[in-house]
Amino acid sequence: MYSVEAQINFGSPRTLKKGLYVTCIHERKNFFVGLGHPRCGTGFTASLLSLNGLNVGHETVQKNGIVSWMLPGEKYRNPFYDAIGPLAAFPNIFCIARAPLSAIFSIIPENRVHPSYSFRRVIIQQKFGQDYLGGESVNAEIMHAVVSYTLWFELCLSFNPSLIYRIEQVADDELLSNFVGQQIVRNEKVERNSRPGRRDNSFSQNDLRHIPKEWLFRLAAVTRRLGYDEDAAIVEEYSHQLSIT
DSSP states (O other): OOOHHHHHTOOOGGGOSSSOOOOSGGGOTTOEEEEOOTTSSHHHHHHHHHHTTOOEEESSOBTTEEEOTTGGGOOSOOSSSOOOOOSTTOSOEEEEEOOHHHHHHHHHHHTTSHHHHHHHHHHHHHHHSSOTTOOOOTTHHHHHHHHHHHHHHHHHHTTOOSEEEETTOTTHHHHHHHHHTSOOOOOTTSOOOOOGGGOOTTOOGGGGGGSOHHHHHHHHHHHHHHTOHHHHHHHHHHHHHHHHO
8 A cells, every 4th residue: 555645746846747836936025825725715716816807826826826725735746736835935825714514515525536635634644743534434524524624724824824715705805805905806707616516415514413522612613713603603502512411
């Protein structure tokens, strides 16, 4: 058996083929770096910025920036398209978020995409010191979706983003406008990258009863930090019920 990391084939800048190593790009005042979790709005946000005149790529480096869920890994090579390495050199970092109780429907099938899941599994193990996405259980798919959302967004927030942009909140467009220095307006032309055929509609909120309470507490905490108080309250209620039983 080969290791997960060997299969992903992380490389150095000189071995890049599809990936692009960026040098000195942080010197550009209008270069923006968007972080997030897969299936949580990175494609939507890149399209929104592009349609408003900023050349920001979805998982590719363009003149005005890149939006990619893979960037928190801080690698010089990513499984899909471009990488930019350590994020400390980039001053204009923001985090793109989606409410967890709607995102889980999409994260469950995303976790079946081996390069995506394996990359997050390796990065989480490296950053948090434990293989949290390994192992199997009766409710493994839901558990892994919860853990991936929780830890990946904890990782995103560890870079102290200047903005948390919640894709469902139209009011956040004004915050995004202030961040990039020009008006951002969404319209019907924005690519939403929705994949209705890749939703796990069998998930329900009641499935949270099968998640260990310590993970529900942790999910609720990061959910509040992202600004989703309503979802956080629901998760907290399930965690309290588990504490009583």
